[in-house]
Amino acid sequence: MSVLPARMPTVVVGCVVTLGLLAGCALESPPEDPPTDAVQPVVVATHDSWNMSKKVLREFTDETGYDVVVQPSGDAGALTNKLVLTKGSPIADVVYGIDNTFASRAVDEGVLAPYTPSDNAGADFEPQATDVAEQVTPIDYSDVCVNVDDTWFAEHDLAPPETFEDLIDPAYKGLFVTPGPPTSSPGLAFLIATISKFGEGGWQDYWQALLLDNEAQVTSGWSDAYQVDFTAGGGDGDRPIVLSYASSPPFTIPEDGDEPTTSALLDTCFRQVEYAAVLEGAENPEGAQAFIDFMLGSSFQEALPDNMYVFPVDPEAELPELWAKYAEPASDPWPMPESQIAELRADWLRAWAELAGQ
């Protein structure tokens, strides 16, 4: 064992100084709660794809005097379940981002309070069931559709697929990749679309053919499928057909070109509608309602495509140029009532896992 180092004092001084610096950092860091001029903030619970420019949110504060505090809470499923678990002691005033695959669960569990804005721009997107419709307000939608890499198909002298049936055509064997329904919300949307198309009796056979005969690949998440396996994604994969969104093509316009190299198959779409709702027992219900009204206003609606890659529900809202040109929503997405999704989701997913696990 050595005796005390001769330079110990230097070391000690060094430690103290370092600690001091660190502590300074620490003291500074509990983020100052926004200065509340006796105004309650509006707390928004949302999914972790939330993104909105500060400018737009400042507009809300200027108009109403409320500050916005955003609480991202996992994906749509995790968000919904968080709300269910914290019933009676809500984590926020308003929720945004529960979609039509989860809305019924939230309504059935009684975590939402009724509210419909007087100027309901997205009335066309309201759910069918009235008890659900009076609690949620549609804000945006996105069409989950199969996308194809047109360049790849041109190079290989093959006509790209167009329908669900095409995907199980042997000509397209080993070319399709999709995120899995249990772990990914677009994956679930695709499963629902196939159930809508082939019915309770037929969808399992379809998936059997898709996975086993035609060797479709299943990844856990969208990023994986699109960025690693898709030929037109960031990672230069080897599958030219991928499950993505109707709004994905504009992002594949090459630097030296002006047209996307991919396109969406609009006969394979399921529409995900995202809702906002006031939470039952919210501390600031007026603020929550004001925020829902604001989300239907033109500045929020028009900021949606660039910030969150979704279509605004307001038909009057102006789309960004590239979207208007190249991101076409489906005219006839495959329908499925929310109540049925809520009731059967677990069964569908179990059955799917069973057949995919073989």
Next chain:
Amino acid sequence: MIALATIPVATLLVFFVLPVGGMVTRGLWVEGSFEPLGALEVLTRSRTHRVLWFTAWSAAVATLITLVLGLPLTFVLYRVRLPGRQPLRALLMVPFVMPTVVVGVAFRTLLAPSGPLGALGLDGTPTAIVAAMVFFNLAVVVRTVGGLWEHLDPRREQAAAALGASPWQVLRTVTLPALAPAVVSAASVVFLFCATAFGVVLTLGGLRYATVETEIYLLTTQFLDLRAAAALSLLQLVVVTGLLTAAHLGRSRREQSLDRSSARSVARQLRRSDLPALAASLLALLLVLAPVAALVVGSLKVGDGWGFGHYRALGSRREDSPLLVPVSEALVNSWKVAVDAALLAMVLGCLVSVVVSRTGRGRRERRTLAVLDGVFMLPLGVSAVTLGFGFLITLDRPPLDLRSSPLLVPIAQAMVALPLVVRTVTPVLRSIDPRQRQAAAALGASPLRVLGTVDLPTVWRPLLAATGFALAVSLGEFGATSFLSRAEQPTMPVVIYQLIGHPGADNYGMALAASVVLALLTTLLMAVVERLRFGSVGAF
């Protein structure tokens, strides 16, 4: 002495026992009545058996491989005078801070049929999952064991060799027994990390391979089957407790006071007999470097050419950028949170280490110390999802109304870093001969003085190492952060996750670039920590 442990124990009760307990009771309480037996049903499902089996064997194999590759690497990096070993030690910490989403994508970019290693056919196989687990955990072995090995007096080994022992015999009969406590410590941490691995299993396993952790995640967030999730969480607790008990027995039987030496004389020249160790180290380094290299290459690819475009884009507020804040701001957020978390973990960790490294008086006290030692490892072995949801349902009313407090993020991260701190510092404290303390005390030194003159000189380097660990854990932590943080103050992993979740080659490139920046920052940080340690060597 045990009174010192009050603060860490209280913290653990509030931020671990209470939330996990809350979630588990919620799961076992069905429609107003307590029905623990109903939950057992999930344990009889055949899917659960598959999941359990996969969790157990993948974690065991990964732990074994991590040790087999990690120990030679530790030897080479801490006992052989090699050029560049300081930066290499720093570099090894990189995987630790990599967000699992990115590592998953990096591994898959390499292994996918279209990738450079596609011919191996490893995409979507358990081999890929195990490789990724090893990738993440090598640093744990190297850091934990290295701290002890660095100062192991070589004279015992030399004596054995002089008496005719072969290098293998020396290793087996002298070196390894001396290192055993640290090795067992490292192995138990690695096993817990592997058994609760989440993001990487989800990405690399596709949907075919599930672990208990991914299963709890699915049951809780997608199916809202709290009962099944509670059963699995309880099972995790039972298994982890058993494992920790076994590890404790394995450790305490081998613990001994060690002769120490200064670092300068310990590292020696490379010999021919070191070749096998060198080969294993190369393999280990390759495993760490290949995915990192894939990231760097990917981040430099702009369109059809090469350049720093994605890095430049990180700082700017592009019109169509999916980023809420420029990456520079996210870096600052990450750093602030990391400092808070590390500070908290160090304070609590040191208190725990000091207490548990004392030899208890009498059987009861010794047992209390052992239990205390194990209890602080529990957060590593229990599902982060259960803990996260538990926070929401238990910390929601005064006096513990912390649910929306920004402090929750560093606290949650500190709970993960705490066991690492304890495991790094305790073996070193225990290796100090208690007679030195007794001698100091007998000569009239106060307990504080004993701590300052006997323990501190030995332990302050491992303390630095542990601080580095804690910082790294926090910088890379994604699960709890995304769960608890606020959107206005995203950390680096959150930003990277956002980027990679959007279409477009630019976003992909930027996500990779941001990961490289995070990796660079970590390497630099670790290098500074190493430098601090290195610079002081001359004084000993």
